[in-house]
Amino acid sequence: MTHTDTIVALATPSGAGAIAIIRLSGPDAIAIAANLFASVSGKNLAKQKTHTVHLGNIVDGTRVIDQVLATVFKNPNSYTGENVVEFSCHGSSYIQQEIIQLCLRNGCRMAQAGEFTLRAFLNGKMDLSQAEAVADLISSDSAASHQLAMQQMRGGFSSEIKKLRQELLDFASLIELELDFAEEDVEFANRDEFQKLITRITHVLKRLIDSFATGNVLKNGIPVAIVGEPNVGKSTLLNALLNEERAIVSDIAGTTRDTIEDEITIGGIGFRFIDTAGIRETTDTIEGLGIKKTFEKMEQAQVVVLLVDSVQLTSGSDVIKKRKVEIEKIKNKFPQKPLVIIANKVDQLSPEKISNLKSQIPNLKLLSAKTGEGVEELQSTLLDFVNTGALRNNETIVTNTRHYDALLKALEEIHKVQQGIDSNLSSDLMAIDIRQALYYFGEITGEISNDELLGNIFANFCIGK
CATH class of the missing domain: 3.40.50.300 (P-loop containing nucleotide triphosphate hydrolases)
Structure with a gap:
């Protein structure tokens, strides 16, 4: 898979319906769409402003396939951060396939599962935890799971993790600097301030880890x-x-x-x-x-x-x-x-x-149970058992198993750093544990990622998203 070509996919559920949306994204998305689109007012789609909608026909030579609305999004102001065009056509399965096949013949390739959101992540439109929340939002089937997904899409705990990671990275840089002046026995990193940061990170990690038990059952x-x-x-x-x-x-x-x-x-x-x-x-x-x-x-x-x-x-x-x-x-x-x-x-x-x-x-x-008497009271009792206070207070809740695992590993490394501070460990040994903690923080937000990890995450998405 390359991310420099132009992709196309059906963005709405497959099957017949009133309307279907076909999405193109990539450097040539607008140019390809312009070749297939004949505006009713004679406009050239390639010359239109971003975030505009135009009425016209999808044509294959002299044959008109359908009358559509074409929506133009120019980079970087689009979902993927690339040029994007969306055709809103009639929901016939035949029409959908005809338009997609026409796009493929004109330079597009079929998008893979989650590739639009993957491109949004690669182009810096969202971090990895926000991208994963897109899949959770699509699959949400209750107010609680919807609220959790929306919270995560708005940044959730990833913004908190990013801030702590940056502070830890700043201290790590100072500790690494001390290694360059090891013979002079100097300290660039204030140990008291460093202790306060480690205490704060430990508190945040424990809170997020503890929230997983609630978040997992609310989600599933x-x-x-x-x-x-x-x-x-x-x-x-x-x-x-x-x-x-x-x-x-x-x-x-x-x-x-x-x-x-x-x-x-x-x-x-x-x-x-x-x-x-x-x-x-x-x-x-x-x-x-x-x-x-x-x-x-x-x-x-x-x-x-x-x-x-x-x-x-x-x-x-x-x-x-x-x-x-x-x-x-x-x-x-x-x-x-x-x-x-x-x-x-x-x-x-x-x-x-x-x-x-x-x-x-x-x-x-x-x-x-036969007459229904008392069933509503039972439902109210069950609701009382659910700790939804965190949801109402918009408190951050972790629902993703991958995030939970990374948080546990990060906390383990932070404990090692704390032990290093308590035993006055040398800077070079402490730096190793700090680097590992930074690695697990970065895994959550996607600042550290690999093709296998991304492949596993986005394989669970639907094609078209």
Whole structure:
């Protein structure tokens, strides 16, 4: 792949639609487009100002392919930093392909996945973390994931990392300078100021690393495991939450033998609900595997919803004691996970029995998955568990695994620098750890990159972006 030629691709989803956009970018984009475009007013597209739109026809010799709008963006004031032309044509798949083929015959080549955004990065229009946020923005399917992607596109934590990297680079330069005057035993880098910078960098890195746990679940959907004994209504609850018949509901115990997952958005936050196999003693091999997977999903979930049968609870004090023991076992096994305890089938109970239940089991929530009573209250409870305060306060949150890994490695090197300061390590040895920390900072923003890294990142983009 070279980045000095002119590329073309469909910038809108493939298939028929009302309108499609075909994008050209490169040094000859405007010249090639001008050869294919016949303005209705006789204008020469190559002589038009940047950021202007023109009506005309795409022509192949004497044949008119379509009437289009041609939008001109001249370098460096374009998305890619190059000359860019976008043809807005009618959304026929045939027309799209005819125009693209015509562009290819006139000097363009097909763009590869993410190549427009890659060129924007290479031409300094955005840093690497912002370029990655473009893909996250396109794939965002909730208000939370959209907000995180927008925050990252506006600079996110990369601007903070750039500032710290520059300050560290300035000190590194002074320490490197000391090596040139090693025989004279002089210090150009103020060690007190350097200590303050290392302390500040350590604090920022720890904060960003800690934010990844929140950012990752907000980006990908918060996993919620619905667990309980067979026939307590787990599948009915999943169907009520999704508002569709997603899981098979039956009076026969052990109907769900594998986990069933689906996603919904509540209050702008994505939740991934997992309906699990009922937990009980069984000799059925297949059902036993499903129960084993239930415990695996509880381990992976951020929130556990324990569903119990309210009718069974009112059958005697022994049942309530047994359920309390089960609740304590789950709390002890997963002490860090929020646990929501729900008594289902309350539509079958009298008000007196409901009041008695609430008094015996603390924080018990009442619900009828069959009628929908209490489902909205459950949704509100789940939202309360989500730490969205950081989003509302526009606090920086890390969502990218590559960034997280680089931050961990940078923090490790900063710890080595701190140890060097504490033990009065010589400048030449300290400089090695500083260089490594600078390397990992640069990996995040793209100030240090290689073809393999860029290839891996942009391969996940759609063609046309």
